[in-house]
Amino acid sequence: EADIYQTPRYLVIGTGKKITLECSQTMGHDKMYWYQQDPGMELHLIHYSYGVNSTEKGDLSSESTVSRIRTEHFPLTLESARPSHTSQYLCASRLDRGDYTFGSGTRLTVV
Amino acid sequence: QKEVEQNSGPLSVPEGAIASLNCTYSDRGSQSFFWYRQYSGKSPELIMSIYSNGDKEDGRFTAQLNKASQYVSLLIRDSQPSDSATYLCAVKSGGGADGLTFGKGTHLIIQP
Numbered sequence: 759e760a761d762i763y764q765t766p767r768y769l770v771i772g773t774g775k776k777i778t779l780e781c782s783q784t785m786g787h788d789k790m791y792w793y794q795q796d797p798g799m800e801l802h803l804i805h806y807s808y809g810v811n812s813t814e815k816g817d818l819s820s821e822s823t824v825s826r827i828r829t830e831h832f833p834l835t836l837e838s839a840r841p842s843h844t845s846q847y848l849c850a851s852r853l854d855r856g857d858y859t860f861g862s863g864t865r866l867t868v869v
Numbered sequence: 870q871k872e873v874e875q876n877s878g879p880l881s882v883p884e885g886a887i888a889s890l891n892c893t894y895s896d897r898g899s900q901s902f903f904w905y906r907q908y909s910g911k912s913p914e915l916i917m918s919i920y921s922n923g924d925k926e927d928g929r930f931t932a933q934l935n936k937a938s939q940y941v942s943l944l945i946r947d948s949q950p951s952d953s954a955t956y957l958c959a960v961k962s963g964g965g966a967d968g969l970t971f972g973k974g975t976h977l978i979i980q981p
Contacts, residue, residue, distance in 0.1 A: 803968040
């Protein structure tokens, strides 16, 4: 049973809306990540964090932003959703040098 | 740009046979290598990790790493229909952004 939780599981939202995708883990992991995955395509790293108040951009440019105010919580925000943001968003965490644990993902559709 | 290449498949293997999945990577500084299994619509789940040249076995799974050839493989023995999934190769580089670089995955079908 994974100890990393993502909500919502599915989200359909209109263009221009602000959305926040939630990610929480109960394992005390310092490092957390957001990946984006389009159908049939590879996962791309869009954000990561080494710990509280640490956020970095990943390899794939993204219009989303993240925050890390608490160790267990790493939300991702889109200020103004567009159809090009339609994708699956996967959150992951790990201890330093540990294995990555993935959440169940949020499948976002912007109409 | 760091790249991880996999044959997208589908790779079709009879039940009980050995499935062989291959992956090459471009960054010679890569240190850690992972195989994930992803069922359709689900999140990736870790199958194997390997860090040094040679073979690593875990049950029906064997990972093989050859850093000189920049090549990683996964063998699945006694393949079962439940092994049908997309297998993702992922690489952790020594520098740059933290996190894993993934291949597009190989779609494996085990035929009963």
